[in-house]
Amino acid sequence: MALGGGSYTTQNKVLPGSYLNFISAARTQAALSDRGVVAIPLEMDWGADGEVLEVNLERLQKDAKKLFGYAYTSEKLRNLREVFCHATLVYCYRINCGEMASNTYGTAKYSGILGNELKTVITVNIEDSTKFEVVTYFQADKVDSQTVSTAAELIDNDYVNFKKDATLQATAGEVFTGGTNGEVTGEAHQSFLDKIESYAFHCLCCPSMDKTTKLLYLAFTKRMREEIGAKFQTVVYREEADYEGAINVKNKVEDKTASESSLVYWVAGAIAGCAINKSNTNKIYDGEYSIYTDFRQEELKTALQNGEFVFHKVGQEVKVLSDINSLISFTNEKSEDFQSNQTVRVLDQIATDIASLFHKKYLGKIQNNASGRASFLVDLITYYKELENQQAIEGFEREDIAVEKGNDKKSIVIYGAVTPVNCMEKLYMTVVVA
Numbered sequence: 001m002a003l004g005g006g007s008y009t010t011q012n013k014v015l016p017g018s019y020l021n022f023i024s025a026a027r028t029q030a031a032l033s034d035r036g037v038v039a040i041p042l043e044m045d046w047g048a049d050g051e052v053l054e055v056n057l058e059r060l061q062k063d064a065k066k067l068f069g070y071a072y073t074s075e076k077l078r079n080l081r082e083v084f085c086h087a088t089l090v091y092c093y094r095i096n097c098g099e100m101a102s103n104t105y106g107t108a109k110y111s112g113i114l115g116n117e118l119k120t121v122i123t124v125n126i127e128d129s130t131k132f133e134v135v136t137y138f139q140a141d142k143v144d145s146q147t148v149s150t151a152a153e154l155i156d157n158d159y160v161n162f163k164k165d166a167t168l169q170a171t172a173g174e175v176f177t178g179g180t181n182g183e184v185t186g187e188a189h190q191s192f193l194d195k196i197e198s199y200a201f202h203c204l205c206c207p208s209m210d211k212t213t214k215l216l217y218l219a220f221t222k223r224m225r226e227e228i229g230a231k232f233q234t235v236v237y238r239e240e241a242d243y244e245g246a247i248n249v250k251n252k253v254e255d256k257t258a259s260e261s262s263l264v265y266w267v268a269g270a271i272a273g274c275a276i277n278k279s280n281t282n283k284i285y286d287g288e289y290s291i292y293t294d295f296r297q298e299e300l301k302t303a304l305q306n307g308e309f310v311f312h313k314v315g316q317e318v319k320v321l322s323d324i325n326s327l328i329s330f331t332n333e334k335s336e337d338f339q340s341n342q343t344v345r346v347l348d349q350i351a352t353d354i355a356s357l358f359h360k361k362y363l364g365k366i367q368n369n370a371s372g373r374a375s376f377l378v379d380l381i382t383y384y385k386e387l388e389n390q391q392a393i394e395g396f397e398r399e400d401i402a403v404e405k406g407n408d409k410k411s412i413v414i415y416g417a418v419t420p421v422n423c424m425e426k427l428y429m430t431v432v433v434a
Contacts, residue, residue: 035345036088036273037201039232040265041095041192043184045069045076046114049097052195057084065138066158069114075257082265082287083205086273091199095188101179105134105151105168106160108176114139115179118159122171132168136160189213193220197228202348204234205268209261214239221245229355231348233325233341235268235309237261241326242307244338247271248326250308254290262289267309270320271341276349276392279342279423280323285311291318307339337420346392346420353383354414368405373412377403380414387418394421 046069047053053067060080064072068080083090101108101115105122108115117139125131125147136144136159144157154162182188189208193216196204206217214236224230225245235247238261249267252260266287270280285291293313295303300321303310307326311318323341330336337343357379366372380401387393401416 034088035202035275035349036086037091038083038087038089038203038205038268038272039091039093039196039199039201040079040083040205040268041093041189041207042068042079043096043181044094044112045181046110046112047092047094049094049111050191050195051093052199053092053094055080055090055092056088060084065141066143069112078258078288079207079262079265082262082289083269085266085269085286087203087269088273091196091201093192093195095192096182096184097188098180098182099178101176103174103176104163105166105174106136106154106162106176108179109156109159109161111179112181113179115176118176119173120160120171120176121173122168124170132170134168137173186210186213186216189216193217197224197230200230200352201272202232203268203272204232205264206234206236207259207261207264209237209259211239218243218246229351231351233271233344233348235264235271237264240306242329244325244327244334244344246326247309247324247341248307250303250310252292254292258289263287263291263311274323274341274345276342276345276387277390277421280320281423283320283323285318285320293318340420340422342422343420346387346418349392350387350418354380357383368409368412373403373405376412377401380416384416384418391421393418395419 047067055067060067060077061072064070064074064077068077070076080090080092098111100111101118103120105120108118119137121135121137123133125133131147131149134146134148134154135142136157138159143159146154148154148168151162151166151168152164154164156162204217204221206214208214208217217234217236218239218241221232221234222243222245224232233245233247235249237249239248241248247267249261249264251263253262255262266285266289270283274280291311293311295310295312300310300312304322304324305328307324307328309324310321312321324339325341325344327334327339358376361379362372362376366375380403381398384393384396384401388396396418400418401414404413404415405411406413
């Protein structure tokens with residue numbers, strides 16, 4: 001990211017940008033951006049090699065086969081469907097790129113074993129014997145047909161990059177061979193994180209069961225949140241992180257054909273797609289997996305105390321017990337309020353939106369004088385009032401925020417207090433019987 005961001009201890013930053021701190025108050029004491037974006041690494045048999053693919057639900061339903069090699073309803077795309085139960089946009093990155101299949105006339109557009117299911121059929125054109133009909137088949141489906149005189153005239157399609165120097169001749173069907181999936185390595189995960197660093201998203205999904213890989217994702221998350229200023233949370237499976245930016249999923253998936261960590265996909269979508277004035281607490285699991293929920297009451301209590309995101313069964317429905325993150329070590333600066341994902345969503349939204357406002361309207365454009373700072377203050381008050389109208393915060397007063405000059409002529413400092421609202425989770429009732 002070109003601009004600076006993150007938290008600050010002293011006013012000594014070099015890069016232009018916005019630096020924001022959120023701390024708990026002592027106990028004595030602009031337009032809201034849309035949500036719903038997830039970044040995920042995927043193991044696939046077909047798909048873009050080494051690039052981030054932007055997919056929404058409409059595109060997935062329409063182009064699933066050419067993007068990922070399978071129909072939208074295929075079991076192979078179940079994890080993507082899990083994410084889209086609540087996400088609106090997904091940044092996908094394939095982490096098992098291997099070798100591309102090929103034949104005499106072309107090379108598969110992507111690597112992977114599904115490339116071996118490509119076939120080229122060439123026939124002489126019945127109206128002009130100097131021309132050929134070149135047809136591409138993928139998994140027995142006809143996906144492209146071209147009439148040409150030479151291979152040089154062939155136009156690459158969604159599945160094949162043609163060899164323009166090939167000599168065309170009639171063939172009943174020449175299959176592609178040599179397509180392989182690559183191994184999933186730590187380097188592949190690191191490549192994904194390197195690529196995704198420049199994108200903006202609300203939740204990062206780590207489906208790995210490997211502890212080293214999970215720690216890699218958690219370290220990336222902490223660096224991005226605290227040094228770069230990218231406010232997102234990361235979902236991991238059974239990894240104690242003790243950090244508000246990490247969500248530790250406890251339940252395992254019981255389907256024999258799926259990894260036991262597969263629930264992270266649904267959770268990532270639910271975390272990203274949850275509005276700042278809403279909570280995932282008591283949300284019904286509406287995905288496709290069978291989830292282990294055979295926990296006793298005491299085990300559920302322990303899970304919450306351990307900062308675990310856990311599902312339980314209520315009648316015939318599986319629901320989120322409490323929308324919490326993995327933070328369990330509370331301090332004066334980060335109280336137990338920071339364990340609430342709804343609180344974190346509000347604070348992350350504020351950080352993201354105010355930074356966006358500053359970068360678009362003020363950075364390098366507005367003078368750092370009384371008039372300029374007053375203008376910024378008015379925008380901030382308007383923004384906080386909108387948050388209050390959305391019931392994301394409460395009790396906001398004009399006096400709760402101030403914009404002052406920093407230690408040098410180019411910097412400003414915002415001082416403010418905010419009280420995020422959380423959804424009801426506990427009911428205590430006293431009945432007086434007369």
